Amino acid sequence: MTYDPATGLWNAMLDLTAGEVKFRANDGWDINYGDSGLDGILDAGGDNIPIPEAGTYVFTMKLGTPDYTYSITRTAYDKRAMFWTDGQTLEINDIGQFTEGYAITKFKNVNKDGSPARFPHPDFVCTDYPVFRLADAYLMYAEAVKRGGGGSEGRALELVNQVRARAYGSADGNISGGELTLDFILDERARELYWEGHRRTDLIRFDKFTTSAYLWPWKGKVPNGAATGSFRNLYPIPAAEMSANPNLQQNTGY
Known part of the structure; x- marks a missing residue:
């Protein structure tokens, strides 16, 4: 929720169920505003404003105008x-x-x-801390299908859209079969599983951890990112382990 006093513009993003809304002042109903004509202009004591279906909506109100113009727009979030x-x-x-x-x-x-x-x-x-998640299993299935491991393309799409429907709170974020690619699945795993310990192994599996196929700021120690040696797909064996077991051979590159 934001308000710009310079322009008098108020914005808010809200998750709503189907029904009606109305604006009120100071948490009381003695001063309230609706829209009797549904013309985008608030009326003191006006009729409730219908919300036709559940979803995420962006509310914008121009408090700096005498007639309090407003808009309510459904958005995918x-x-x-x-x-x-x-x-x-x-x-x-x-x-x-x-x-x-x-x-x-x-x-x-x-x-x-x-x-x-x-x-x-x-x-x-x-x-x-989540270790095994149903959403992870759904995305594994979709990846296996796209890699030729069998299964159903339709089922893969259904499972991915189940993950996204939970995230969006509606079907607004659903994708089509043509959008379900390996690159999309990698991105979806980032959106769903970030900070859960999956990203490094995901990027290695998709051959994007050390290559130039996927860059991020300061990869390879440069501001815009650069490819690094492929030996970094493996960690070095710790020095203490090498000393304890002379039969170990250090991974290439270290």
Whole structure:
């Protein structure tokens, strides 16, 4: 929810069920606004505004105009996009500067209802960490089908859209069969499973971890990203393990 006092423009994105809405002032109904003519202009004490179906809606209201013009537009919104942007810049010029790049708010040390965690700690969270997830299995199935491992293209599409319907809260984010490609599945795994320990192995499996096929800022120690040696697909064997077992041979490149 945002408000620009310079322009008087108020914006909010809300998840709504089918029904009706109305605007009120100061959490009371003595001052309320509806739209009796459904003409995009709020009327004091006007009729409720219909919301035809459940979904995510963008509300825009021009509080700086005498007639309070407004709009309510349904939009497709992926609720997995949990980013903190206040005080952050999108571009990363210094990888050691936390305020460069958007921060992630996927895991918070609170309960589902927003109440404090049972074991609060200033530095660590007590969030349950997902190890096996149904969405991961659905995306595995779709990937196996697209790699020629058998199964049904139709079923793969159905499962991917189930994952996306949960994320969007509706069918607004559903894709078509033509959009279901291996590259799409890799991206969908990033959207669904980020910060859950999958990205490195996913990129290696898709041959994009060290190659130039997929670049990100500071890959290869350059601002725009660059390919790196393929030996980095494997970690080095720790020095302590090498010393403890002389029969071990260090992985190539280390």
